[in-house]
Amino acid sequence: MTEMAGAGVSKFKLVWGGFILAAALGACAANSASSERHALPDSFQDAGGTAEMFPSSYLGEYLAGREALREQDASAALEYFEDALRVRSDDGVLLNIALQAALSKGDLKRAISLAPKVIEQDEDGSTAYLVLAINALHQKDYDGARSNLEKTAENGFNVLLKPLLMSWIKLGQGNVDGAFAELNALDKYNGFEALKQYQSALLSDVSGDRKLADQNYQAALSGPSGRAVRLVQAYGSYLDRTGRRNDVKKLFDDYIERFPLSPTIRLELAELDAGRPLTPIAKDPIEGAAEALYSAASIIGQERAVGVAATYIYFALQLKPDFPMARMLLAETAEDRDKWQEAFDLYSQINPNSAYGKNAQIRTAWVAYRLGRTEEAKERLEAVANSYPEDIEALVVLADVGRDSKNWDEAARNYGRAIERLPEFHERHWSLFYARGIAYEQSKKWPLAEADLLKSLELQPDHPQVLNYLAYSWVDRNENLEKAKDMLIKAVSLRPRDGFIVDSLGWLYYRLGEYDDAVAQLEKAVSLEAADPTITDHLADAYWRVGRREEARYQWQRALWLDPSEEQIPVIREKLKSGLKDDIKAQK
Known part of the structure; x- marks a missing residue:
């Protein structure tokens, strides 16, 4: 990830037990049913042949949509499901999966229109209630947002998202104490302390309680979220608005000293130098909710649940369209899913003069390369x-x-x-x-x-990759072997589970003629990197030297199966045919 991370996101891990991706977003189409039977449209469910007959295209559209969704082509999936719904508009499974496709595509307008229909067919339509809650928030209908959010499930990633959103909804209703109380739900799970501190600081800032905001920002800055650029940016804006510009300058200078490449804080410093006021992270509960969605997406993205993360970012952009940081994160989730054209389009939408402009231009170029x-x-x-x-x-x-x-x-x-x-x-x-x-x-x-x-x-001096590459190069060139040995022993001690580094040490022993030690290390390397042809070839050579000829031939044959380079193939084939020469220095 780039410098988009929310408060302490890199520190967060979803460490509670028992949750699986299928539970994401509450009860989505994939898990809304209690049995396999109910996970299929009605027309699939009649084993006795009495089901109402539909045109064959209906079943084809449904299956094609499922396959498109599996291939992460949400646009095509939604089109297929829409065609199927024209035939059977009241099928709960179809409605649920069409909603899932609309959210995956980021088509919130269609998701909003589907949500009430899903609820009519499925009382446990948690995802649909979440969609309606976000839409109510967008319209500043805090009562409607609360009513819908209360009906979402207490499982999956909702254990993170629900208290975050509810806190901002209650602040919008004027219930300040209730807003802070909602965040206490995060205490049930490990790893959310930094997020709670950050959100508490933002809540107190937006609520206008300067004394509490001072206290909460200081607590967050001294806690696990203190390194997060988003917190520093928010606190700097708060200090600026409360007439403490000298404190802002010190805050930002200290951050730049630790993280000199930060584009966000460098741009904030430029705004200070130009005498312009700093823009707050959240001006009202709606923007606070957008920030909460962004933070949740950042955390979930760390867990590789990029589809759910993308949906949360779409929600954030619905609440706060001018949110370049969220758009950057959305582009990154597209990259994570190998959606290169989508990522290209998203990066291209970032204002080049924003704090993220240069990074967006660079990422756009890289994505263009990935597009050929x-x-x-x-x-x-x-x-x-x-x-x-x-x-x-x-x-x-x-x-x-x-x-x-x-x-x-x-x-x-x-x-x-x-x-x-x-x-x-x-x-x-x-x-x-x-x-x-x-x-x-x-x-x-x-x-x-x-x-x-x-x-x-x-x-x-002690970087294992550098130690390994230089030492291995020396070994392969039959140079500086004793010095290489010391370096590789150190590298292996630092990275004992890295098969390539262990292989380098094994190959060094081979070069030194210490074949038993070579076999021990190379067997370990193969166990760590079983699909690498070079490591397998090295093990075969070592087996040959200790007299294990049949095992050597088997490993050479296996190396050929593992797609070696064009240069390696004739060398390995020759060894399979004739074995090794006596001069080990001729072998590489």
Whole structure:
């Protein structure tokens, strides 16, 4: 995720037991029935042949819609279900699954029209009540929002969302104490302390209770949510509105010192320098509810429930259309689902002058590359790099495009352009030298690669990836074996479950002629990375050296089944045919 995270989102984990994705959004179409029989339209349910007959296209539309929804093509799924509903408009299962498709597509207008029909057919239509609650909130009908939200289920992700939304609804009704009391429901589950602190601070801010807001913002800032950019942004706006601009400057400067690349706080500082007032995160309960939905989506997205997260973001954008942070997160969920054109369109909607403008332009370029429009992607990234001459992000992504397409010379050149823009090197820059070192090594420029890998190790002395790549390269070149041994032993101690690093240590022992140790390490590596042809090939070589010839041949054959590179195939085939030569230095 980018710098979109809500209060302490990276710290949150949905750790309570027993909940599964099918319970998301309360009772959705997939779990609204209590049996397999009720999970099908009525026309499927008559085993005795007495069901009312429908045109064959009805069943076809339903099945096609289910398949489209399974393939995450919500637009096509909704069209199929709409066609089926024209034949059987009162089928509860069809209505439920059509609602699910509408929400997946982000078609809230259609979801709102379907929701009452779902409720008519399904008294447990939790998702439908949630849709109606959000729509009532949008219309500032707090009583209607509360009535509908109260009817949603107390399960799945609703245990997170329901108290958040209800707190803002009660604030809208003027029940301030009730609003704060709702958040206490979050105490039942581990991991929500930071979110509760953040939402409490926002509630007290919007309610106008300055004393309580001071107290809650300070508590949140000193707690687990204190590193969250959204909290710092909200608190800064609050301090600005209450006449404490010097405190705002210190707050933001302290944050930039810890996170120097934060585009959000840098833009806020620019607003301060220009003498303009800072925009509050939430001006009223409606925008507070949008912020709650955004926070919930951020947390759920961490659990890979990206479909549910996307629905919550659509809800947030219904309440607060001018919400670029939410739109960015929605684009990221589209990327997570490999919906590249959808992600491209969403990123393109972000105002380039907003705090997220540069990041959106860079992500748009990357998505263009994933869509196969490589030249367009490069042109976009060059344009961003030219617009921000002191920034390296666009150049790094440009280099990543080269690396992903295995254009190693181009990748190395663009990583170099990024490095040249740095006035000085810090620990965090290790990855640039590491990436360029890999590009040099892949393009057969070992002296340059070795220099970059050593520089990366200087900036990050104990990073297991750097230790492994440099040491393995030495082992493969039969150089600096004793030094490589020390480095790989350290790397394995840091990452004992990384099969590739364990393989490097095993291959080192093989190079040193310590075959029994090589077998022990390489067997462990294969158990960790069973589908890697190179590790399997290494194990076969080690088996051969200790006299386990049949096992060696089996592992070479298995390596061929695991899709090795074109360069590896003839080498492995020759070993299958003739075994290994006596000179182990000739073997790689």
